[in-house]
Amino acid sequence: MSVRLxxxxxxxxxxxxxxxxxxxxxxxxMVALFGLRRYMGGSSAAERVYSHLQxxxxxxxxxxxxxxxxxxxxxxxxxxxxxxxxxxxVNDGSLDDTLAVLEKEFExxxxxxxxxxxxxxxxxxxxxxSLRHPNLRVIxxxxxxxxxxxxxxxxxxxxxxxxxxxxxxxxLDPHSLEHAVRPFLEDPHTxxxxxxxxxxxxxxVSGGFLERVGLPRNPLALxxxxxxxxAFLAGRLGWSSINALLxxxxxxxxxxxxxxxxxxxxxxxVIGEDMELxxxxxxxxxxxxxxxxITFIPDxxxxxxxxxxxxxxxxxxxxxxxxxxxxxxxxxxxxxxxxSGAAGWFAFPFFVLFELxxxxxxxxxxxxMGLAVAFGLLSADSLLAFVAAAFALGVMLSTSAxxxxxxxxxxxxxANYLLVLFVVAVLENFGYRQINAVWRLQxxxxxxxxxxxxWGKMRRNATWQKR
Amino acid sequence: xxxxxxSDLVVALAWRSAAIAAFGAALxxxxxxxxxxYMKYEEELxxxxxxxxxxxxxxxxxxxxxxSALPRLTPRRxxxxxxxxxxxxxALRGDASERxxxxxxxMGLDVAARHxxxxxEIRKRIxxxxxxxxxxxxxxxxxxxxxxxxxxxxxxxxxxxxxxQIDAQRAMPGIMSQLAERENWPGEAMAxxxxxxxxxxxxxxxxxxxxxxxxxxxxxxxPWLGKVDSVLASDxxxxxxxxxxxxxxxxxxxxxxxxxxxxxxxxxxxxxxPNAEIRKNLALALGRLGSPEETELLMQLMGDPVWWVRYHxxxxxxxxxxxxxxxxxxxxxxxxxxxxxxxxxxxxxxxxIA
Numbered sequence: 001m002s003v004r005l006x007x008x009x010x011x012x013x014x015x016x017x018x019x020x021x022x023x024x025x026x027x028x029x030m031v032a033l034f035g036l037r038r039y040m041g042g043s044s045a046a047e048r049v050y051s052h053l054q055x056x057x058x059x060x061x062x063x064x065x066x067x068x069x070x071x072x073x074x075x076x077x078x079x080x081x082x083x084x085x086x087x088x089x090v091n092d093g094s095l096d097d098t099l100a101v102l103e104k105e106f107e108x109x110x111x112x113x114x115x116x117x118x119x120x121x122x123x124x125x126x127x128x129x130s131l132r133h134p135n136l137r138v139i140x141x142x143x144x145x146x147x148x149x150x151x152x153x154x155x156x157x158x159x160x161x162x163x164x165x166x167x168x169x170x171x172l173d174p175h176s177l178e179h180a181v182r183p184f185l186e187d188p189h190t191x192x193x194x195x196x197x198x199x200x201x202x203x204x205v206s207g208g209f210l211e212r213v214g215l216p217r218n219p220l221a222l223x224x225x226x227x228x229x230x231a232f233l234a235g236r237l238g239w240s241s242i243n244a245l246l247x248x249x250x251x252x253x254x255x256x257x258x259x260x261x262x263x264x265x266x267x268x269x270v271i272g273e274d275m276e277l278x279x280x281x282x283x284x285x286x287x288x289x290x291x292x293x294i295t296f297i298p299d300x301x302x303x304x305x306x307x308x309x310x311x312x313x314x315x316x317x318x319x320x321x322x323x324x325x326x327x328x329x330x331x332x333x334x335x336x337x338x339x340s341g342a343a344g345w346f347a348f349p350f351f352v353l354f355e356l357x358x359x360x361x362x363x364x365x366x367x368x369m370g371l372a373v374a375f376g377l378l379s380a381d382s383l384l385a386f387v388a389a390a391f392a393l394g395v396m397l398s399t400s401a402x403x404x405x406x407x408x409x410x411x412x413x414x415a416n417y418l419l420v421l422f423v424v425a426v427l428e429n430f431g432y433r434q435i436n437a438v439w440r441l442q443x444x445x446x447x448x449x450x451x452x453x454x455w456g457k458m459r460r461n462a463t464w465q466k467r
Numbered sequence: 468x469x470x471x472x473x474s475d476l477v478v479a480l481a482w483r484s485a486a487i488a489a490f491g492a493a494l495x496x497x498x499x500x501x502x503x504x505y506m507k508y509e510e511e512l513x514x515x516x517x518x519x520x521x522x523x524x525x526x527x528x529x530x531x532x533x534x535s536a537l538p539r540l541t542p543r544r545x546x547x548x549x550x551x552x553x554x555x556x557x558a559l560r561g562d563a564s565e566r567x568x569x570x571x572x573x574m575g576l577d578v579a580a581r582h583x584x585x586x587x588e589i590r591k592r593i594x595x596x597x598x599x600x601x602x603x604x605x606x607x608x609x610x611x612x613x614x615x616x617x618x619x620x621x622x623x624x625x626x627x628x629x630x631x632q633i634d635a636q637r638a639m640p641g642i643m644s645q646l647a648e649r650e651n652w653p654g655e656a657m658a659x660x661x662x663x664x665x666x667x668x669x670x671x672x673x674x675x676x677x678x679x680x681x682x683x684x685x686x687x688x689x690p691w692l693g694k695v696d697s698v699l700a701s702d703x704x705x706x707x708x709x710x711x712x713x714x715x716x717x718x719x720x721x722x723x724x725x726x727x728x729x730x731x732x733x734x735x736x737x738x739x740x741p742n743a744e745i746r747k748n749l750a751l752a753l754g755r756l757g758s759p760e761e762t763e764l765l766m767q768l769m770g771d772p773v774w775w776v777r778y779h780x781x782x783x784x785x786x787x788x789x790x791x792x793x794x795x796x797x798x799x800x801x802x803x804x805x806x807x808x809x810x811x812x813x814x815x816x817x818x819x820i821a
Contacts, residue, residue, distance in 0.1 A: 011477045019484055038589065114806070114813040116774040134820060185653060186620060188687075385481035392488035399495040406499040406506075415503055422496050 007372055014365040014386060021354045022393035028238030029400045035241040036233075036298055036408050055181055056084035057254065058163040060154030062147050063089055066168050067096040071105045073168045076208020078133055082177040086135040088157050089168075092150040093122075093143025102138050107131040119152040119265035121145065127157070145268035147250070152265040158257055165253050165266075165274075169305060170197075171205050172252070176301035180254040183295045190293045191259040191281060194240075194248035195301035196232040198411065199225045203303065210303055215417055220313055223428045224306040226421055229401040233298060233408070240296035244347035246282070246327075248294065250274035252302035259285075259292075270330065272323015279327045282343040283334040300411055314439050321443035324356055359440035365390075366434065391429040398425035516547040524555050527570050528563040537574060545579055549594055552576065556601045568602050577602055584610055593625050600629025608633060615641055620651040628660055635664035639672040646676060647684065654691040662695050670699055677703045682711050686720040693724035701726035715742045722748035728756045738764055743773040750776055754783025761787055762798075769811065770804035777806060781814035 059077055063070050070089070077087050091099045102108055108128035115124060122144040130136035141153050151165050162184060164177065173179075176195065184190045201224075202216030216222055239245045248255075253274065260266075263284050266273040278294060285292040307313040328351060334340050335348040369386060372378035402421055405411065412418065519538055540548060556567055571577060576598055583595035584607070596614060599607045611633070614626035623645065630638035646657065661669040673696075677688065685707060693700035704721035708730070711717040719742065722734070734756075737749045750768050753761045765787070768780035788794065795815060802808045 008477065011481075015477055015481050015484070022488070040590075112809070112812040112816050114774070114777070114809040129816075129820060131820070186651060188650070382478045382481075385478045385485065388485035389481040389488070392485040392492065396488040396492040396495065399492040399499070403495045403499045403502070406502040410503065410506060415500065418496075418499055418503065425492075 003377060007368075007377055010365070010368050010372075011378075011382070011386070014361070014369070015389060017361050017365075018390050018393055021358070022397055024350060024354065025234065025238075025397050026400065029234045029397070029404065030238075031241045032234050032237035032404060033407070035237055036404060039298060040408055054083045054178065055162050055184055056086075056160040057082065057177055057181060058154070058158035058160045058257070059085055059087045060151050060158060060163050060165050061087065061089045061168050062092055062150030062154065063094065063098050063168045064092040064143070064147075064150070065094045065096045065098060067094070067098045067101050069169055070098055071101055072208050074102070074106070074136065076172065078136065079174070079208070080172065080177055081174045084160075085177065086137065086159060087133075088137050088139060088154045090139045090141060090150040090154045092141060092147075099138070099140055103128065106133060106136055106138075108138055111137070113137075113157070116156060118156050118261045121149050121153040121156065121268075124153060146273075148266035148268040148270075148273035151273075152268070155257060155260060155265055161257055162254055163257050163260075165250070165255065166302065167251050167304070170251050171200050171208065171210055171303040173299070173301050173303075174209060176252070176299075177254070179297050179299040179301055180252070183293070183297065184254070184256070187293055187295075189291045190295055191256040191285065192248050192278065192294045193254045194236065194245065194296045195252045195254075196236075196296075196298055197228060197249050197251045197302045197304050198232075198300045199228055199306045200303035201306050201308065205303075213411055213413060215412070215420060216306075216308075218308040219424075220310070220432075221306045221308050222420070222424050223432050226398050226401070226425050226428060229405055229421075230398050233404045234397070234401045236296045237298050237404075239347055240294070242342040242346070243293055243295075244342035245294050245296050246279050246343065246347050246351055247275040248278045248296075249302075251304050267330070270323065270326040271319050272327050275323055276327040276330060279331040279334060279348075282340065283331045283337075286334070286337065286340040286344060289339050298408055300409055310435075317436060317439045318443040318446070321356075321359070321440040322447050324351070325444060325447045328352055328356060356444070359437040359444060362434075362437040363441050391426075394429055394433065395425050398422075398428075512544065513547045516544050517551060520548050520551055521555075524551060524567070524570070528555060528559055528567045531562075531566075537570075540574060545576075546583075546591060546594060548574075549576060549580070549583075549598055553594065553597050553601060564601070571598070571602055577604055580604070581607055581610065584614065589619060589622060592622055596622070596625045596629050600625070600632040603633045605633055612641060615645060620649070620653070623649070624652055624657065627657070631660060631664045635668045638664075639668065643672050643676045646688065647680060650687070654688060655694055658691045658695040666696075670696070674699060674703055678706060678710075682714040682717050685711070685714075686716040689717075689720040690723055697724070697726060700724035705730060715740070715745060718742075719744040719748050722752045725752060726756065731756060731761075735761075735764055738768060743771075743776060746771060746776045747773065747779055750779035750783050754779070754786040757783065757787045759787055766798070766802060766807065769802065769807035777810040778814065781807075781810045784811075785814060785818060 059080075061073070061077065066073070074087060074089060089102060091102070108130055111127050111129035113127040115127060122142040124139055124141045126140045128138040128140065130138075137157065139153050139157055141150065145152075155163055162181065164180070166172070180193050180195050183193045199216070199221060200210070201218065201221035202214040203210055204212040204214065215225070236245055236247070250273065259281065260277070263277070263280055265277075267276050267280075270276045281292070281294060307316055328348070334344045335352070337344050340348075365386070369378060369383050373380055373383050399422060402418060402425070406418070412421070523538070552567065552571060556564055559567065580595040580598040580602070581604070583591050584599065586592050586595070592614070596611065599611065608630070611626050611629050614622055615630065617623045617626065627638070627642050627645065630641065642661070646652065661673060673692065677685070677692065680688065689700065689704060689707070692703065701724055704724040705727055707717055708721040708725065718737070718740075722737070722745065725734075731753075734749060734752060737745050740746055740749075746768065750765065753765055753768075757765075762784065765780045765784040769777050769784065771777050771780065784798070785795070788798070790798065795811070799808055799811050802811065
């Protein structure tokens with residue numbers, strides 16, 4: 001086989017891969033557009049009907065060394081606009097004063113709870129109840145097993161049929177639970193519901209709630225806004241429309257408690273416990289031929305802090321990719337299994353080919369073509385053509401997410417914000433995308449070689465917090 | 468460009484893909500900006516309609532006498548006005564609502580709503596249905612019946628509400644048939660709606676429906692009936708408890724609604740049911756209907772392997788005995804099961820905080 005033929009084949013593969021990848025995402029965008037129109041159309045009418053019909057929810061909030069922020073986080077949760085809910089903070093063996101500040105602020109007192117262990121976790125040291133807020137309990141457990149283990153302890157203590165799982169440092173919309181519970185009321189077969197997560201950097205937060213939406217100055221945070229819009233509004237809404245959503249984000253998810261307990265809760269031995277649980281629910285329920293729905297609401301229910309430095313971002317992205325690999329590997333039985341529907345026949349193979357392996361193709365493509373140009377086997381014009389195609393397709397996809405945002409929530413108040421985000425969607429192709437692909441490739445290689453993952457220190461700036 | 472080789476062809480395709488994608492992106496950006504502009508225009512228009520019509524509608528609804536000339540209404544403003552009109556209607560009763568209806572007919576909202584009911588936009592369809600319901604527009608009956616069987620639960624729900632507003636008696640057969648068939652109606656909201664139609668209109672059709680349902684459907688409907696009409700639910704539950712004694716889900720649902728203490732002798736036997744839901748609901752029923760006579764049975768249920776059975780049994784025990792600390796200590800000392808003692812401590816602590 002001549003070098004020319006090999007090169008030609010690589011070129012075709014490279015182009016075909018990008019066209020197919022972006023083509024599928026465009027189709028998902030179209031599906032999302034229709035889903036969004038339907039959702040928005042019935043939104044206010046649904047609120048009128050469902051406003052007084054709210055299933056009680058247990059809010060499970062794991063906390064590890066959060067002494068500085070836990071009080072404001074819990075205060076914000078207690079102020080959510082919802083009829084019946086309880087807050088269960090799980091102190092995951094914090095080394096700082098997390099438990100002490102909770103005790104002082106909320107007048108906690110030891111409670112002789114008949115704690116039931118439905119999901120095995122690290123030992124629980126004690127359970128406290130607030131004298132000030134009857135719907136607040138704190139579980140104090142030994143450290144180990146990470147967020148998954150802490151959440152499982154909270155699920156064990158949860159009383160209500162639905163539970164919310166999220167991060168202690170996320171900012172929730174006051175109406176988030178109302179929105180997220182609606183799918184469970186509309187369809188009793190709903191077992192999990194995710195919501196749109198947005199970037200809080202650049203916004204103003206006061207008293208635990210979002211006061212004003214803005215754009216951050218940090219370029220890395222700006223790029224992540226476009227990424228999140230693309231991932232949530234276009235991707236997840238599209239997958240959800242065909243009941244093939246493979247991830248309910250760890251930052252915001254509402255689950256049917258009994259279903260999760262029956263599935264064994266969150267796995268403590270994986271990095272991406274949120275995605276692993278979602279894929280496992282698909283695998284188990286489809287194998288049982290159960291009628292179920294894992295759904296997604298497009299409302300911006302949760303705002304999260306995005307890393308503003310390369311080191312933290314790299315660690316986060318490597319963890320995410322490792323989590324993706326683990327989730328797919330542990331639940332490979334879902335792929336092409338008989339009753340798995342769109343999740344097993346479409347979403348799973350798509351995630352393997354176009355998410356898990358995408359850094360191999362992307363980095364490989366750049367390297368092979370770069371070498372071919374260097375050795376005079378490919379003209380610079382050809383390289384430019386491929387790069388232009390890859391970039392333009394990416395920009396189109398990001399712009400379609402901006403369009404979806406405009407058609408739905410118009411969270412960003414000024415038109416010039418839209419233009420800034422468009423410029424960012426173009427600029428992210430010059431370096432950001434490539435470095436991201438390299439990080440993901442490193443994660444994939446690390447996973448294949450069985451390397452351990454080190455969490456490292458997460459630097460949070462939290463400049464959005466109004467003092 | 469020379470396309471004589473495969474390589475040239477793929478490069479040409481790459482350029483074309485790039486051009487198409489760039490054009491698509493530009494188009495979408497323009498679309499997003501136009502959408503933003505359009506939405507802003509709509510918001511301004513809505514604000515103008517609200518500013519002019521809200522005080523006018525309120526004044527006309529609340530004040531009797533000659534109705535003054537109305538401002539000009541363009542088709543674009545009509546849905547906003549309809550929203551305002553419906554919002555005001557939801558808050559008013561009696562003569563005021565009659566005056567609003569007169570006003571709506573003067574403005575042609577009835578005709579506009581009948582047209583709008585066929586809109587592809589769910590929001591507009593629901594708005595039209597609500598308007599026709601408030602207007603009690605008998606001429607729209609056939610169309611509303613069509614919407615009643617719509618796949619969309621909200622459209623169907625609002626159509627049911629409108630039909631009840633127009634003629635509750637006549638609406639019952641269609642609504643009962645939908646209740647039996649559908650699984651996507653918000654049950655509790657529907658129950659409220661039916662009972663607001665008037666007890667004498669809805670009670671008998673509901674009773675007949677509940678008694679004619681197949682067992683799998685009963686557990687879905689019986690609990691919400693209990694929340695809105697406990698007497699009717701108890702009557703129906705007692706009958707179903709006997710009729711479907713072999714269907715565990717029906718028995719469990721009926722236990723949640725029965726209010727008749729005369730049933731206690733036969734309910735007690737259910738404590739040996741292998742179904743945990745039945746045992747849990749029995750614990751609740753014993754607390755609701757029982758007397759201190761049930762102490763032994765509740766103490767036995769407090770040793771149940773299922774947490775929720777123990778929890779409700781402990782609550783019911785405190786409820787039927789109403790004991791002070793010394794009394795509860797005495798009960799505790801008689802409990803031989805560790806889990807039962809733990810649960811009693813838990814529930815006592817809970818009650819003391821409450």
